[in-house]
Amino acid sequence: MSTAQLGALSTAMIYAAMAAYAVALVSFAIDISALGDRGPLHRRRRAAAVGMSTTVLAAVFHTAGVALRGLAAGRVPWANMYEFCLVFSLVAVLVFLAFSRGRDIRYLGSLVVGPALLALGLAVTVFFVAADGVQPALQSYWLVIHVSVATIAVGVLTVGAAFSVLQLLRARGDGGPQAERSAVPVGPGGGLAEVDAQVGEGAPVLVDSGALPVVTDPEPDGGGRARGALGGAIERIRQALPSAPELERLAYRLNAVGFVLWTFTLVAGAIWAEAAWGRYWGWDPKEVWTFVIWVVYAGYLHARGTRGWSGTRAAAFSLVGYGCILLNFFAVNLVLTGLHSYSGL
Amino acid sequence: MGQDDAARRDRHARRAAAAAVAVDAQPGRGPYRPAGLDDAFRAAGGPTEEPPVQPALGVVGWIRWVWRQLTSMRVALLLLMLLAVAALPGSLFPQRPQAPERVVRYLEDNPALGPWLDRLGFFDVYASVWFSAIYLLLFISLVGCILPRAAAHLRALRADPPRVPRSFDRFAVRAEAVVETTPDEARRAALRALRGRYRARVGEEDAPGGDVRTLTVRAERGYLRETGNLVFHLALVGVLVGVALGGLFGYRGQVLVIEGRGFANAVVAYDSFDAGVWFRDEALEPFTLALEQFGAEFDPLTLRPRDFAAAVTVTEAGEVERDAVIKVNSPLRVGGARIYLVGNGYAPTVTVRDGSGEVAFAGSVPFLPQDGVYTSRGVIKVPDVSAGGPQLGFVGFLLPTAVLDGQDARSVFPQPLNPVLVLTAYAGDLGLDDGVPQNVYELDTSAMGLVASDGVVDPRRPTDAEPLTLLLEPGQTVELPDGLGSITFDALPRFAALDLRHDPMIGAVLIFALLAIAGLGTSLFVPRRRMWVRLTPGPDGRTVVAAAALARGEDPGLRLDLDRVVDAVRLTSRENT
Numbered sequence: 061m062s063t064a065q066l067g068a069l070s071t072a073m074i075y076a077a078m079a080a081y082a083v084a085l086v087s088f089a090i091d092i093s094a095l096g097d098r099g100p101l102h103r104r105r106r107a108a109a110v111g112m113s114t115t116v117l118a119a120v121f122h123t124a125g126v127a128l129r130g131l132a133a134g135r136v137p138w139a140n141m142y143e144f145c146l147v148f149s150l151v152a153v154l155v156f157l158a159f160s161r162g163r164d165i166r167y168l169g170s171l172v173v174g175p176a177l178l179a180l181g182l183a184v185t186v187f188f189v190a191a192d193g194v195q196p197a198l199q200s201y202w203l204v205i206h207v208s209v210a211t212i213a214v215g216v217l218t219v220g221a222a223f224s225v226l227q228l229l230r231a232r233g234d235g236g237p238q239a240e241r242s243a244v245p246v247g248p249g250g251g252l253a254e255v256d257a258q259v260g261e262g263a264p265v266l267v268d269s270g271a272l273p274v275v276t277d278p279e280p281d282g283g284g285r286a287r288g289a290l291g292g293a294i295e296r297i298r299q300a301l302p303s304a305p306e307l308e309r310l311a312y313r314l315n316a317v318g319f320v321l322w323t324f325t326l327v328a329g330a331i332w333a334e335a336a337w338g339r340y341w342g343w344d345p346k347e348v349w350t351f352v353i354w355v356v357y358a359g360y361l362h363a364r365g366t367r368g369w370s371g372t373r374a375a376a377f378s379l380v381g382y383g384c385i386l387l388n389f390f391a392v393n394l395v396l397t398g399l400h401s402y403s404g405l
Numbered sequence: 406m407g408q409d410d411a412a413r414r415d416r417h418a419r420r421a422a423a424a425a426v427a428v429d430a431q432p433g434r435g436p437y438r439p440a441g442l443d444d445a446f447r448a449a450g451g452p453t454e455e456p457p458v459q460p461a462l463g464v465v466g467w468i469r470w471v472w473r474q475l476t477s478m479r480v481a482l483l484l485l486m487l488l489a490v491a492a493l494p495g496s497l498f499p500q501r502p503q504a505p506e507r508v509v510r511y512l513e514d515n516p517a518l519g520p521w522l523d524r525l526g527f528f529d530v531y532a533s534v535w536f537s538a539i540y541l542l543l544f545i546s547l548v549g550c551i552l553p554r555a556a557a558h559l560r561a562l563r564a565d566p567p568r569v570p571r572s573f574d575r576f577a578v579r580a581e582a583v584v585e586t587t588p589d590e591a592r593r594a595a596l597r598a599l600r601g602r603y604r605a606r607v608g609e610e611d612a613p614g615g616d617v618r619t620l621t622v623r624a625e626r627g628y629l630r631e632t633g634n635l636v637f638h639l640a641l642v643g644v645l646v647g648v649a650l651g652g653l654f655g656y657r658g659q660v661l662v663i664e665g666r667g668f669a670n671a672v673v674a675y676d677s678f679d680a681g682v683w684f685r686d687e688a689l690e691p692f693t694l695a696l697e698q699f700g701a702e703f704d705p706l707t708l709r710p711r712d713f714a715a716a717v718t719v720t721e722a723g724e725v726e727r728d729a730v731i732k733v734n735s736p737l738r739v740g741g742a743r744i745y746l747v748g749n750g751y752a753p754t755v756t757v758r759d760g761s762g763e764v765a766f767a768g769s770v771p772f773l774p775q776d777g778v779y780t781s782r783g784v785i786k787v788p789d790v791s792a793g794g795p796q797l798g799f800v801g802f803l804l805p806t807a808v809l810d811g812q813d814a815r816s817v818f819p820q821p822l823n824p825v826l827v828l829t830a831y832a833g834d835l836g837l838d839d840g841v842p843q844n845v846y847e848l849d850t851s852a853m854g855l856v857a858s859d860g861v862v863d864p865r866r867p868t869d870a871e872p873l874t875l876l877l878e879p880g881q882t883v884e885l886p887d888g889l890g891s892i893t894f895d896a897l898p899r900f901a902a903l904d905l906r907h908d909p910m911i912g913a914v915l916i917f918a919l920l921a922i923a924g925l926g927t928s929l930f931v932p933r934r935r936m937w938v939r940l941t942p943g944p945d946g947r948t949v950v951a952a953a954a955l956a957r958g959e960d961p962g963l964r965l966d967l968d969r970v971v972d973a974v975r976l977t978s979r980e981n982t
């Protein structure tokens with residue numbers, strides 16, 4: 061098969077993946093709204109099952125599309141914005157599927173599949189470029205290392221941010237019986253945070269953790285705040301979600317992994333920059349934003365462990381960090397000029 | 406005055422005390438700390454562990470208060486966020502170290518706002534007072550936090566695991582069993598199961614009524630978690646120090662080399678040379694480098710560059726000449742420094758004769774590429790004309806593959822398939838004689854007349870006369886009007902822009918960065934767990950086994966660890982019977 065044919069096949073696979081993601085998104089939305097209508101968890105959720113299987117199908121198409129793209133270009137498929145979009149959304153979906161083994165996180169489906177679909181839509185409409193080789197500055201094995209780890213990090217942090225969104229939704233005005241349960245100490249105090257992370261000490265319920273921040277639910281009577289039919293539905297969806305501390309735990313696990321990957325991205329990028337541009341750090345706009353993202357996620361890890369801070373505030377950090385990632389990807393690539401202008405646009 | 410001071414001190418004290426209370430207090434709860442949950446980190450001297458500040462604060466007390474604030478997690482977090490925010494302007498405004506010409510343009514475009522931004526350091530954010538203040542405070546805070554923790558961690562490494570709690574009821578992860586062995590045998594089994602993974606200590610307690618004593622095991626693992634955490638933070642300090650020292654001792658020179666020419670490694674040979682304040686000229690090792698040939702490949706369809714390669718010969722002191730190739734991603738190591746290929750372009754060779762027919766200029770002049778098809782802009786200055794004649798200057802473009810389209814000429818391909826020089830000539834005074842350094846890529850035409858087709862236009866009386874556009878192909882000569890002379894386009898060599906850098910700390914910075922990654926991974930993913938086992942003698946020579954385990958945070962492996970120990974005890978019991 062010729063290069064052009066491979067490229068066309070890759071694009072076709074991406075369109076097939078988008079179709080399947082669209083079906084999955086609708087299914088997950090139906091499932092969520094049914095949670096809102098009929099409430100609790102223990103009935104069969106046919107829509108969610110359809111959502112999961114179509115997501116798996118879409119991931120297969122998606123993977124095939126990425127792989128064919130690599131074959132068509134004769135290099136790793138992550139050298140321009142089109143390909144970053146493809147790969148990071150694939151990683152996000154794969155992380156979601158991997159996390160689904162062993163626990164039911166189907167409630168998260170629409171928050172992962174939705175952004176993935178959006179990313180692919182942007183990729184094929186705005187960022188598309190034909191498969192091609194790379195310019196001299198990218199001819200390095202660091203393209204394989206630095207960029208792949210960066211895209212994996214973004215994929216992982218995408219799912220982490222999705223958990224944080226749900227955590228904020230759940231914690232917002234959490235009331236009733238859930239409040240009791242969610243007042244247990246959770247989460248390992250990450251890194252340096254552990255100095256101040258002694259909140260659990262006075263709590264009478266110490267569930268397998270010694271020195272950890274309490275995820276509190278700041279508005280105990282929030283249940284009454286939801287008004288009207290829509291408000292009621294949202295409230296029921298909210299109640300059907302796992303507790304805020306549980307969501308925070310899952311968000312933390314992903315964000316911690318994402319932070320380590322991001323640190324690696326930063327260091328690997330510096331090593332590559334040293335080889336390609338003759339300096340390991342030069343405050344190029346992309347470097348600035350990578351640094352800012354790193355600092356914000358470092359703040360996230362410390363905020364989790366800061367005494368007296370609720371998990372809600374940590375979640376806000378995680379979302380700010382993810383917002384910076386999106387800005388770094390879109391705004392910095394497209395608006396600011398710098399040495400990282402390889403977007404192929 | 407004295408009263409004022411006292412009042413001020415009092416205010417500080419109240420504020421400090423309030424701060425301490427606000428951080429420390431759990432409303433309605435005393436400082437109850439269950440047994441076994443006390444933590445080595447608690448001794449680290451965090452701000453909340455000090456007694457409330459006394460009213461008479463004094464200078465020392467005030468400093469202590471500031472220190473405690475600075476090393477508190479809240480302030481560290483605040484500084485982190487400030488650092489993130491303060492770093493942003495550097496990506497939004499042009500920066501002097503990276504793009505001085507864009508700063509100049511910004512200042513021209515924003516005459517009102519620009520100078521203020523300049524004064525506030527927005528065009529060199531990462532060297533500005535405020536940015537430096539933030540990261541220095543952050544690192545002071547970090548060191549102030551990490552050193553006491555390191556000391557506490559060293560003590561914890563030597564100390565025994567925490568005491569066995571009186572009751573295991575509070576622990577979510579616990580197990581109980583009755584086995585057919587003596588407490589002693591059961592304990593040996595438990596210790597075997599823990600060996601290698603936990604640090605374990607044995608103990609004894611009074612059994613409830615009986616001569617046989619209750620045996621206990623206390624164990625802990627995961628000290629590496631805190632070690633990794635400390636390594637990570639100290640490595641960050643190492644990176645900062647390394648970067649700073651590298652800046653002080655390092656140097657960077659930029660030089661533009663045309664094919665067939667070379668340069669010697671000396672400060673004067675460079676077009677621009679920046680060095681740290683502790684750099685000495687002797688640090689430059691002598692060598693010469695010549696650019697033999699520059700190769701460039703482009704994709705014929707997308708016009709994007711495919712490959713750049715500078716073939717050079719290098720001669721180091723006392724060594725024979727050697728050949729080398731510098732590519733974008735593979736710098737050349739020579740004389741303790743590295744030479745990077747950072748740019749390339751064309752340097753047309755021209756010969757200019759003045760009115761009397763003498764060669765006034767002969768040489769290659771770099772033209773800087775302006776776009777992807779190497780439409781290159783350049784200036785040719787001809788100051789050394791025969792006495793009496795006007796100096797000449799040429800401004801214009803080199804089009805590597807020119808397509809002439811009526812009046813317009815443009816380049817359609819970056820390779821020199823049909824090179825054409827498009828020049829406008831000026832005659833008069835170049836302004837070089839007063840000794841003020843000039844930009845070689847700009848022509849100061851304030852005292853020069855535009856050369857039109859019918860002669861030189863007086864610069865003091867601007868007219869709308871059409872400038873004479875000179876089009877030259879290689880080998881071509883064009884006569885200038887008014888007997889000003891002629892210009893010949895002889896050849897079209899390429900040039901390579903080389904960056905020579907030396908940073909003595911680069912290896913150290915790399916090692917610290919890798920240490921930081923390793924420490925970070927360890928601190929986030931090594932589980933820290935504690936386990937206690939109590940073996941109480943029961944009736945009929947049996948033993949009641951009770952065990953509990955505790956982890957830092959969510960830890961799915963904790964239950965497995967506990968089960969492994971209890972199962973090992975059970976197994977021994979079965980073997981015995």
